[in-house]
Amino acid sequence: MLVMNIGNYMQCLNRQxxxxxxxxxxxxxxxxxxLVGVAGxxxxxxxxxxxxxxxxxxxxxxxDLADRMRANVPGANAGMYDPTAKAATASCKTATGCTTQQxxxxxxxxxxxxxxxxxxxxxxxxCIDSTPDDGTDASDAQCDGTGTLFxxxxxxxxxxxxxxxxxxxxTNPERLAITIQL
Numbered sequence: 001m002l003v004m005n006i007g008n009y010m011q012c013l014n015r016q017x018x019x020x021x022x023x024x025x026x027x028x029x030x031x032x033x034x035l036v037g038v039a040g041x042x043x044x045x046x047x048x049x050x051x052x053x054x055x056x057x058x059x060x061x062x063x064d065l066a067d068r069m070r071a072n073v074p075g076a077n078a079g080m081y082d083p084t085a086k087a088a089t090a091s092c093k094t095a096t097g098c099t100t101q102q103x104x105x106x107x108x109x110x111x112x113x114x115x116x117x118x119x120x121x122x123x124x125x126x127c128i129d130s131t132p133d134d135g136t137d138a139s140d141a142q143c144d145g146t147g148t149l150f151x152x153x154x155x156x157x158x159x160x161x162x163x164x165x166x167x168x169x170x171t172n173p174e175r176l177a178i179t180i181q182l
Contacts, residue, residue, distance in 0.1 A: 051158050051174075057118045058176040061111065062152045065126055066180045068107040069150065072100060073182050076150065080104035081126050083138065086112055119156035121173070126152045132177040149179040 069076040080101045086108035092098040098106065108126075115122040125135070127143030132151035135142040141153055158174040 047159075050160075054119060054156060054158060055174065055176065058122075058154045058156060058174070059178075061115055061118065061124070062154055062176060062178045064114070065107070065111045065124070065152050066150075066178065068111065069126070069180070070182060072103045072107065075100040075104040076182055079128075081108060081150075083108055083112070083125050083127075115154060115156075119154070120160045121157035121162065122154065123156070124152070124154045126150060129179075132179050135175070135177075137173065149181055151177055151179050153177045 065081075069081060072080075075081065078100070081104050085105055087102075087105040088109045089098050089102040089106040092103055092106045112124060115124045123138035125138045125141040125143070127141060128145050128147060128149065129141075129143040129151035130147035130149065131142075131144060132149070132153065135153055137155050138153075143151065154176045155173045
């Protein structure tokens with residue numbers, strides 16, 4: 001009887017050999033697929049986090065120019081915050097000060113430099129506009145000059161591929177537009 005039990009045990013072991021290896025291989029495959037999914041989620045999460053960070057930077061930059069315009073109301077109301085007329089003026093940071101126009105030009109110069117520093121392919125424009133949610137970039141801001149609201153528009157390359165192409169079906173830039181009244 002004892003010999004018979006050992007024989008049955010040996011037969012049982014022979015039938016079971018290799019089954020454990022297949023289970024391990026299937027488990028490794030399932031685990032690998034799961035880890036690839038987790039890596040994909042991590043990549044999408046990082047991309048969305050970077051996009052949210054850039055939107056926060058654009059918001060802070062827009063409100064920075066709004067505050068600069070509020071500090072120089074005569075210059076803003078006179079239309080001196082024309083982005084094509086930006087220029088650095090060292091006297092604006094001294095005790096002697098600078099003119100209203102020089103202040104506006106210096107504000108735009110510093111603001112434009114900050115946009116270039118913090119946003120990839122960043123561009124900004126400030127104007128009087130009754131429809132602030134239009135325009136494709138700073139060269140085509142589509143400001144109509146009507147109304148009493150100032151629009152501050154900022155564009156940047158959200159996916160950081162170095163291309164801003166606003167045509168339909170192409171890589172569109174991210175855009176932020178705020179309106180203020182002085």
